[in-house]
Amino acid sequence: MSKPLAVDLSARAGAPKPKAVAFVDYEHWLFSLQNQYHMKPDPFRWANNLKDNYELNDIRFYGDFSQEAMSRELTRIRQVSNQVIETKNSSENYRKDFTDFIMLDAIYQTAIFSKDIDVFILFTGDGHFNSVTSFLKNNLQKSVLVYGVKNSFSNTLKAASSSWFEIPADNDIFLNCYQLILQYIAYIDSKSNGFRPTFWNAVHSVAEYNQLDENLVNASLSQLIEQGYISEKIETIRFQKQLKVLIVDWEKAIRDNLWDPNT
Incomplete structure (x- = not known):
């Protein structure tokens, strides 16, 4: 501090x-x-x-x-x-x-x-x-x-x-991490291959790609879920396997200036 x-x-x-x-x-x-x-x-x-x-x-x-x-x-x-x-x-x-x-x-x-x-x-x-x-x-x-x-x-x-x-400041670090997480999920969604990331898939991928501490990404993603920007939904994929995947409320993220769809 x-x-x-x-x-x-x-x-x-x-x-x-x-x-x-x-x-x-x-x-x-x-x-x-x-x-x-x-x-x-x-x-x-x-x-x-x-x-x-x-x-x-x-x-x-x-x-x-x-x-x-x-x-x-x-x-x-x-x-x-x-x-x-x-x-x-x-x-x-x-x-x-x-x-x-x-x-x-x-x-x-x-x-x-x-x-x-x-x-x-x-x-x-x-x-x-x-x-x-x-x-x-x-x-x-x-x-x-x-x-x-x-x-x-x-x-x-x-x-x-x-x-x-x-x-x-701590708030700026979290805000930056929020945006990197949303950027990753938007990229995955744009592929239109039916794949959606899970919590830990997102944490590992964002941390590895951006060379960030996994604990920071974990905490940031948890906050996005707590604040209602992201929810977790059970989906059935191949071979009837069920996964809890991440769903973004893009309207809320845009309204609160966490996400710019033009970036």
């Missing part, structure tokens, strides 16, 4: 919002989220949530945008900020640390030359940022809010910060 925000990090009613600057390691955000949860970053939503509490006029995105997956994200990023800092290392011995070094230099320079900043917001899970986080908080008395992707977020960095949040 994320550490609660300290009282001095958010704007009190009637008080001016604290001035903040954000530094985002987009490679961490994109690849950690994609590899672990098969989800995409939503920088627009993230930035808007921050702007509810902070005067946030400076958001800087760092990464090697020469990579195809990173390049495809530029349109989404530029909805939020035009400050996109290319960190491609031309050395044959490429190291991801190069992005960290460039970010660290920018954070220290901002701390030195922009005295009016109240809050430093970092999006990274890397322990390389422990020292700068401690420096900002303990030496300069700045508040440091750190975001990181769940299961790719240094515990020592969390401890060094004033406050931290993990992405994705």
